[in-house]
Amino acid sequence: AQSSKLAALGEMSAAVSHELNQPLAAMKTYLAGARLLLRRKRPEEAVSSFQRIDDLIERMGAITKQLKSYARKGGDAFAPLDMRDAVNSALSMMEPQLKRRHVEITKTMPREPVMVLGDRVRVEQVIINLFRNALDATKTVKDPQIDILLAAGETALLTIRDNGAGIEDLDSLFEPFYTTKQAGDGVGLGLAISSGIVNDLGGRLTARNATVGGAVFEVQLPILLDETEAAE
Numbered sequence: 001a002q003s004s005k006l007a008a009l010g011e012m013s014a015a016v017s018h019e020l021n022q023p024l025a026a027m028k029t030y031l032a033g034a035r036l037l038l039r040r041k042r043p044e045e046a047v048s049s050f051q052r053i054d055d056l057i058e059r060m061g062a063i064t065k066q067l068k069s070y071a072r073k074g075g076d077a078f079a080p081l082d083m084r085d086a087v088n089s090a091l092s093m094m095e096p097q098l099k100r101r102h103v104e105i106t107k108t109m110p111r112e113p114v115m116v117l118g119d120r121v122r123v124e125q126v127i128i129n130l131f132r133n134a135l136d137a138t139k140t141v142k143d144p145q146i147d148i149l150l151a152a153g154e155t156a157l158l159t160i161r162d163n164g165a166g167i168e169d170l171d172s173l174f175e176p177f178y179t180t181k182q183a184g185d186g187v188g189l190g191l192a193i194s195s196g197i198v199n200d201l202g203g204r205l206t207a208r209n210a211t212v213g214g215a216v217f218e219v220q221l222p223i224l225l226d227e228t229e230a231a232e
């Protein structure tokens, strides 16, 4: 039992360090930006970069806390969350990477909130992992495009599709350490972590190839009905 606990902790540690890479990379970019702005005597704008860095530090704290609460078997703090906010904030965290690429991104979201019960940081981790994969998949295509679609029906449904080469092996996709990427570009944990998170939230993460080509990933989460609306 002791050794399996350690193995589980090892997996969890690998996952946490995997998830810290995104905010770390973003911080480095914002820090370089702030330095440049200060040198150009634009302190006001530098301050907003510092705010971004502060938010990222907060986020990294929340991610390492997952490891602690896992080790102590603490309960997760779920709260009502508008999926539109999660999508927007995940995208803003990807901004530094997006600036370096020419990718057309379309975002379609309902006018009304799409409420789910979840842990904000973790929901954003899922979106970031899916989005990073889509970015990777479109690296070599001529007119890269990524579509993000949020819809509210019986469940909250978030679709991320790209026009890359599509998924090679649909059966191995969610296995930890399955990757088709070069060492250094990927370790094969993003989807394993993401499907774990979605399952914890009572949802489902699925993948398929579109008939027109490219990969389609769908996150389905139980929808939280508006109490005032339900009472009517």
Ligand SMILES: Nc1ncnc2c1ncn2[C@@H]1O[C@H](COP(=O)(O)OP(=O)(O)OP(=O)(O)O)[C@@H](O)[C@H]1O
Residues within 6 Å of the ligand: 018, 129, 133, 134, 137, 162, 164, 165, 166, 167, 168, 173, 178, 179, 180, 181, 185, 186, 187, 188, 189, 190, 191, 192, 214, 215
């Ligand atoms: N959008 C996509 N299009 C095509 N293949 C994909 C897509 N997303 C994932 N895959 C395939 O699934 C594999 C596993 O993805 P996963 O996110 O778990 O790991 P990774 O991206 O390789 O590495 P990591 O996420 O740990 O940096 C990828 O290596 C790739 O082969």
Ligand SMILES: [Mg+2]
Residues within 6 Å of the ligand: 129, 132, 133, 186, 189, 190, 191
């Ligand atoms: Mg990945």
